[in-house]
Amino acid sequence: MNNHKLPIRGVWSRTPAEKWEDALVSGNGSHGVMVLGDPVNDTIIGNHCRLYLPQGNSHKIPEMAPFLDETRKLIKLEGYKEAIHFYYEKAQELGYQGLTMSDPFHPGFHLYIEADHQNYDDYKRSIDYETGELCVSYQVNGKEYKRRTFVSQKTNMIYHQLSAGEYNLHLKQYQHNKMEQDSFTDGNILHTQFQYVYSNGGYDVILQVESDNLTPLNNRAGYHLYSESPILIAMEIVPYQSSKDRAIRKKPLHQLASYEELYKSHSMVHQNMFKRVNLDLVTDSERERSIDDIVAEAKQQETISPVLLEKMYDAGRYMYICSAGELTPNLQGIWTGTFDPAWSGDFTFDTNVQLSIAAALSSNLLEGIEGFFRLIKELIPEFRENAQKYYGCRGIMAAIHASNSGKHFHWNEEWPLHFWTCGAGWLDHWYFEYYRFTGDKLFLKQEVIPLLEEIVLFYEDFLVDDPDGTYRFTPSYSAENGCADNAVQDVAVAKQVLQNLIQAYRILQLESVDIEKWEYMLNKLPPYEINEAGALKEWLSEKEENYNHRHFSHLYPIFQSREFNEESHPEWWEASRVAFDKRLEAWLLNEQGDTTSTHGRMHSALCATQFHMPELIEDIFHMLVKNDCFYTSLMMSHYDHQEVFNVDGNGALPQVIHEMLVDYSHNRLTILGSLPSSLVKGEISGVRLPEQITINRLNWNLQKRKVEVEITSAIEQKAEIYLPLYKKAKLNRTFISLQPNQTKTIEINL
Known part of the structure; x- marks a missing residue:
């Protein structure tokens, strides 16, 4: 029986990824990793936030x-x-050469893993958003195999564990005309040097393989592995700006601890970031279902799927945790499997x-x-x-x-x-x-x-x-x-x-x-x-x-x-609403509109939160789902039908949800300002707002017509409670006083 632990906060699928855009993804803000392929021919793509290929322009x-x-x-x-x-x-x-794309974001390495078996069943692959771990499991003749991957927040390295068995692993020879590649092995260290042709920079890839037995391959940069215990592979990408800055390593990176020890120290950091805010819309039994089933069901519904919306929300924050840190997410976050990404990535x-x-x-x-x-x-x-x-x-x-x-x-x-x-x-x-x-x-x-x-x-x-x-x-x-x-x-x-x-x-x-x-x-x-x-x-x-x-x-x-808002400048506000409505008619809601861009839909949704248009927000969420704007990982595409891997929508979607539930501007705390009526109940916690306000907890139940807000401010201030969708609510348009670091609980009858 497959003992694959299905993620509660995350996604899993029964279908292998055939293209890099559909890979499992993880990262720590410097390194990124993608896992795709089937168990017989698996691929690990290593990424780094600094890898942009000089074009010689x-x-x-x-x-x-x-x-x-x-x-x-x-x-x-x-x-x-x-x-x-x-x-x-x-x-x-x-001498201007005309419109010139910036140097493109590119992968650091492709590591291919070939197993000694051909047939398998009971396949599952998953991303645990809460910990950043990727897992692939399957069975061969009743024996379970598992592959686990994460990018450490503690050591800044990629780790991959293979079940005991026999494998070949090797690095792809890129053979790119703007980059030179040279590999060599030294014991259990596989070291590859990448030198850019049009700059003094480049990067090194260092792999350390812990296996009972390993033999270097004669014709490829890699190893034949056989081990009766799990195999651990540690991977690192080290960019440099000039050859004098290169940190050449011929000795082991460090004495590797066990996968479990390395994972435990990492997951504590990742979990801390992930759990700072939390959206609860469904039960754990609903969350454990496969993403394939959840999406298929959501496409048939006329209202928002709470479980899918919750996972979209978690996926957005996961993207940011993985992609931001050393720099900020680019168009593709921190992931790519191509040297020719759209808009250079x-x-x-x-x-x-x-x-x-x-x-x-x-x-x-x-x-x-x-x-x-x-x-x-x-x-x-x-x-x-x-x-x-x-x-x-x-x-x-x-x-x-x-x-x-x-x-x-x-x-x-x-x-x-x-x-x-x-x-x-x-x-x-x-x-x-x-x-x-x-x-x-x-x-x-x-x-x-x-x-x-x-x-x-x-x-x-x-x-x-x-x-x-x-x-x-x-x-x-x-x-x-x-x-x-x-x-x-x-x-x-x-x-x-x-x-x-x-x-x-x-x-x-x-x-x-x-x-x-x-x-x-x-x-x-x-x-x-x-x-x-x-x-x-x-x-x-x-x-x-x-x-x-x-x-x-x-x-x-x-x-x-x-x-401005409807009170400070009502004429401008109303004119902005008219302009927005005309954009909706001509573009967003028009099947003949000029493009299907996810970023346009996200800006539409952010405007809708301010104009208190819950039905429109629900429509936008539906557009994303019915038009296949998500890959299995729930990373988004720029266009419909999974065309162009692009994460700006992932970054914006949690903000849309925050603003539709709780928002703050002009000294006004707006509660449930754009909540679709189909989201009957739920809770969100940990959301931060301007002026040093934290919403410790916001719980709503539309059936019982109850709202409870627990709020803390780091400074003394007054805020107006505003519920634009619930004009008859008790406490609507009422000022509250907040004292420094004192929690205040507000109960509202809708």
């Missing part, structure tokens, strides 16, 4: 600043098409990175968000070069695509992404939010303010005056929906940056003559406009609205900055 930004005035004249007199053409021609004259900053980290703070995963800050700090010098070379400005301008380089080369006439200048300000949103969640004033002073000041320096040099005295953003681009002066996201981000900088100085009681200047700049930003249909305009200029689009850039004040 030119890395010289053209000196375009001298052409800015002429470009602006053309925009004003002839329009953007002519201006973009002029700008592009000048760039090419200066890079860090894409015009929506994808932001969605992938959307739930990091509310899930109390501060270790991961530190990786985001580390990445931005590494890219800042090249962001400065972007600002200077393209616009002659001080400060910083973020590239839309980045990996080994933060220089902006991803643009041409069709995709004028170099005209999108608000990226750095959007990235800073997470810096100031970190302060709001933690109250860390040292971080505010040392990290947030310097970044904000550099962004404002760019605006000081970039913005021009209109005759009416307001600023004009020209050129301007609403990603990725077209060009026209004064894209609303440009204005909204600049407003948030200036407000945050002024507020930071006041929080820290810092005196500066610049505060008056920043307030003056803030007052010069153009006001939002409403078109003849009553919708918030996407551009504050004469440009026809295009509602059939996957990006929601102009609704930045709704889903991201929370600049």
